[in-house]
Amino acid sequence: MQRPLILGIETSCDDTACAVLDGDGRVLSSVVSSQLAAHRPYGGVVPEIASREHLANWLPVSEQALAEAGIRTAELDAVAATRGPGLVGALLVGLTLGKALSFALGRPFYAVHHLEGHLYSPFLDPATGAAARAAAAAPQRFQGLVLSGGHSSLFAVHDGRIETLGETRDDAFGEVFDKVGKRLGLPYPQGPRVDELAERGDPAAHRLPVPGCGDTLDFSYSGLKSQTLTEIERLERRLGPLGTAAGPAAELPQPALDLLAAFRAAAVAQVIDRLERLVRRPPGNGGGTDGPLAVSGGAAANRLLRRELPAWSARHGRELRLVPLVYAGDNAAMIAHAALLRHHRGLVDDPFAAEAESRIPI
Ligand code: KG4
Ligand code: ZN
Numbered sequence: 001m002q003r004p005l006i007l008g009i010e011t012s013c014d015d016t017a018c019a020v021l022d023g024d025g026r027v028l029s030s031v032v033s034s035q036l037a038a039h040r041p042y043g044g045v046v047p048e049i050a051s052r053e054h055l056a057n058w059l060p061v062s063e064q065a066l067a068e069a070g071i072r073t074a075e076l077d078a079v080a081a082t083r084g085p086g087l088v089g090a091l092l093v094g095l096t097l098g099k100a101l102s103f104a105l106g107r108p109f110y111a112v113h114h115l116e117g118h119l120y121s122p123f124l125d126p127a128t129g130a131a132a133r134a135a136a137a138a139p140q141r142f143q144g145l146v147l148s149g150g151h152s153s154l155f156a157v158h159d160g161r162i163e164t165l166g167e168t169r170d171d172a173f174g175e176v177f178d179k180v181g182k183r184l185g186l187p188y189p190q191g192p193r194v195d196e197l198a199e200r201g202d203p204a205a206h207r208l209p210v211p212g213c214g215d216t217l218d219f220s221y222s223g224l225k226s227q228t229l230t231e232i233e234r235l236e237r238r239l240g241p242l243g244t245a246a247g248p249a250a251e252l253p254q255p256a257l258d259l260l261a262a263f264r265a266a267a268v269a270q271v272i273d274r275l276e277r278l279v280r281r282p283p284g285n286g287g288g289t290d291g292p293l294a295v296s297g298g299a300a301a302n303r304l305l306r307r308e309l310p311a312w313s314a315r316h317g318r319e320l321r322l323v324p325l326v327y328a329g330d331n332a333a334m335i336a337h338a339a340l341l342r343h344h345r346g347l348v349d350d351p352f353a354a355e356a357e358s359r360i361p362i
Contacts, residue, residue: 001028004077004343007065007101008336011094012086012114013149014045016057017332020069020076025135025340027128029068030326030333033057036188043188044178051089058097065332068129073105080110080339082117084357085150091356099351110339111354115362116162117334118323119144119155122294124337126324135337136321141291143278147271147305148297149174149191152219154274155362160345162362166217166274173267174299176221180228180263184252185243194260195302197252201261206231208266210273217274217281221267228263235259268304272312279316292319298329 002023010017019030035053039045066073081098084091095111102109125133143165144155152173154166171179174191181190208231209223235255236242242256252260275293283290295309300323313320327334342348 001026004340005069005071005075006078006080006110006336006339006343007062007076007098008112008332008334008339009062009079009081009094009098010114010117010330010332010335011054011058011090012082012084013090013330014039014050014053015330016054016061016094017330017335018058018062018065019332019336020065020071021333021336021340022132023340025124025337026132027124027333028070028132029065030128030331031061031065031068032329032331033061040188043182045087045188047087047089050087051093054090054093058093073101076101076105076107078102078108078110078339078343079105080112080336082114082335083111083354084360085114086356086358088356088358091358095354095356099354102351108343108348109351109354110342111349111351112335112338112342113360113362114330114335115146115151115153116338118146118148118296119157119162119294119362120338120341121296121327121331121334122321122323124324124327124333126326128326138294138341139291142321143291143293145271145275145293145295145300146297147173147295147299147302149178149189149299151297152221152271154217154278160341164362165278166213166219169213169218169220170222171225173219173221173271174297176225176267177264177299179225180232180260183229183232183243184256191299192301195264195304197257198260198264199303201254201257201259203258203261203265205255205258206262208262210266210269212273217277219270219274221270224263224266224270228259231259232256264302264304268302268308271305272308275312279318292321294321294323296323296328301325301328
């Protein structure tokens with residue numbers, strides 16, 4: 001176990017998470033307590049409920065994280081918590097706990113940007129506890145793709161400096177999966193379920209849009225969403241109701257599975273399109289072919305995406321680092337890891353200055 005030992009806290013949305021990392025980025029423990037059951041009756045995350053759940057979950061989650069890591073609170077060398085973006089009430093719980101803990105222990109504090117956590121998460125090793133291995137050193141230069149419920153973003157990272165190359169213009173990648181699934185009455189979070197159902201469909205049954213965003217590397221999913229919802233209505237006129245926002249869909253008929261497969265194929269095709277454009281960009285403009293592509297975020301669990309990305313990587317001879325599935329969704333190991341990288345660069349935050357913010361540039 002290398003010093004410093006860092007406690008990470010993540011409460012930006014509906015997962016209460018706590019992790020302990022050592023100075024080599026070994027994940028000594030990573031505990032994530034999901035609030036799915038509390039939000040499921042509403043079909044999505046209710047901010048007020050999320051904050052209250054974080055408060056109730058924090059003690060058992062942090063006690064478990066420390067016990068699994070085999071350390072006592074007093075042995076921690078630093079504390080890190082997510083400062084945003086996310087739900088402000090939810091962020092405030094974790095951020096305030098983190099500040100209080102760092103103050104009480106007299107240890108440095110790191111207020112971490114949630115996307116910075118995702119961005120470096122592909123370099124974490126999936127083994128935890130006794131089997132934990134050091135994180136791979138993040139290269140000086142790499143490009144990062146983060147796909148989550150709130151973001152579809154492309155970044156270029158040089159020596160710790162993060163430049164945004166492309167961003168969500170409307171619905172994010174994960175969000176559009178959630179909305180399509182919700183329309184079919186699937187339980188929250190709909191993204192993984194839509195992905196699973198799409199495996200059983202034929203994507204060739206529909207042609208859905210893969211829009212560009214001019215010369216930019218931005219993402220736009222609202223057109224795909226509208227057209228998919230229109231196609232669902234058309235199917236319902238033929239086949240009867242497929243599901244309601246209030247209740248779970250009955251077993252979906254084959255034409256609906258085909259539509260989901262076509263929807264997923266178009267969503268993933270847009271990602272691959274942006275990566276093709278990225279490769280064509282001249283070096284110095286965020287493009288070029290140096291450094292690996294690191295892919296992360298909850299929606300990086302998408303099965304089709306995980307099949308298509310290695311093909312893109314082989315086509316262009318680009319190294320690909322796909323986030324280990326355990327660190328795709330929100331977790332605190334990635335927050336402690338981002339803090340550790342800042343520590344290695346000699347940075348630290350003032351706990352009294354850190355504020356929770358719903359939207360902040362990276
Ligand atoms: O990173 P994350 O856990 O939370 C945010 O920061 O948003 O991402 C959650 C998002 C949700 O929208 C969820 O439906 C989506 O990722 N997601 C998926 C899949 N697994 C999770 N979307 C598509 N396919 C999946 N397999
Ligand atoms: Zn996230």
